[in-house]
Amino acid sequence: MHRGPHGQGPLFDTDPPGLAARLVGLRPYQLRPSPYEHQGDLPFVVFTGGRGLGKSALLAQVRAAYQGHTPVALVDGEEPQFAGPPPERPGEAWSPVAQALTTVAEQLAEPVTGARRISFPRLASGLLAVAAGGWSDRDVPRIRQEAERILLLNDSRSFLDGFGGRWASKVVAKLVASMSSTGPVVEPIIEATLEAFSEGVSPTHRRLRRAATWYRDCPDAGGNPKLGLILLSGHFRAGGGSRIHAERYLVRALLADLDDAYAGVMQRSHRLGRPVVLIDNVQEPAGRGLMECVLRDRTDGVRDQVVFLAALRGYAHPALRNATRRTLAEVARTTGWKAGPSPSSRALLVSLPPLTPDDT
Secondary structure, rough: OOOOHHHHHHOOOOOEEEEHHHHHHHHHEEEEOOOOOOOOOOOOOEEOOOOOOOHHHHHHHHHHHHOOOOOOEEOOOOOOOOOOOOOOOOHHHHHHHHHHHHHHHHHOOOOOOEEOOOHHHHHHHHHHHHHOOOOOOOOHHHHHHHHHHHHOOOOOOHHOHHHHHHHHHHHHHHHHHHOOOOOOOOOHHHHHHHHEEEEEEOOOHHHHHHHHHHHHOOOOOOOOOHHHHHHHHHHHHOOOOHHHHHHHHHHHHHHHHHHHOOHHHHHHHHHHOOEEEEEEEOOOOHHHHHHHHHEEEEEEOOOOOOOOEEEEEEEOOHHHOOOOEEEEEEHHOOOOOOOOOHHHHHHEEOOOOOOOOOOO
């Protein structure tokens, strides 16, 4: 039995399995499978409590328990990178949610035991279209830096041999060359991206082509992936509800890329358990936006197999009004959670008990 702050056996136990093992399908700190509690719909688990209850430490423990065994990402909504756009980047081409998606994908892409890196071509295509909306100033050094970071999400091989960097640099050069000295750049950038993704015959390039065509199913795209990406970029720049719509599609792109990584008998045989995304301070814009996109899609029947564990400062939130509520002790052997008709009912709030003097 694992012991830590709160006597966290309910979360980290292995025999019988605690909450983490039942959701992830792996025993904590071990590359050994564990039975799933939820085979279809998954609860979006949110740990609740006031300041000083160890919520951040709890998420860090989960990351340590599964890092290297299954893809894991941890973001904190209070990090400075989510407070506002970096210098020189226009606000209409940046949002806390888009920044969080980039950070999450970079961490999930790290290789784990027995499996290759995960690539994110759908997400990269969408993020490039969004970023291009802020490239009208032709600041080439900044464009290169932003585009290369996004493109490096695409390769499933290790970058130790430099392949990923060389491929990304080649595509970035093509993107920069596509821009004229005047006029809009979004459409030329999208055209150059789709062209770069369509080249080559390797399995990697076939994956890129399949991912690029994914945007043909965007609303109003009429089966045209280029138009889908142009609409995505325009909705993002428009802000308000239109941006939320675009962010939801970007989140869906991340989850679709993860589904691809686990599709087929061969991939599943190399990837034990489920990927894990940890969100600290989920009440902040980056975390809340990501959470609400996932909850809405799950309500609309867009399924994924990602384990989301978040930490909320406080015990309630308007976005979680219909969530199931449990204490940590109550989820030790089963969550008792069932999906309801509203987005917030897809969440499971787990309150943490006060720390003991020994914990402190």
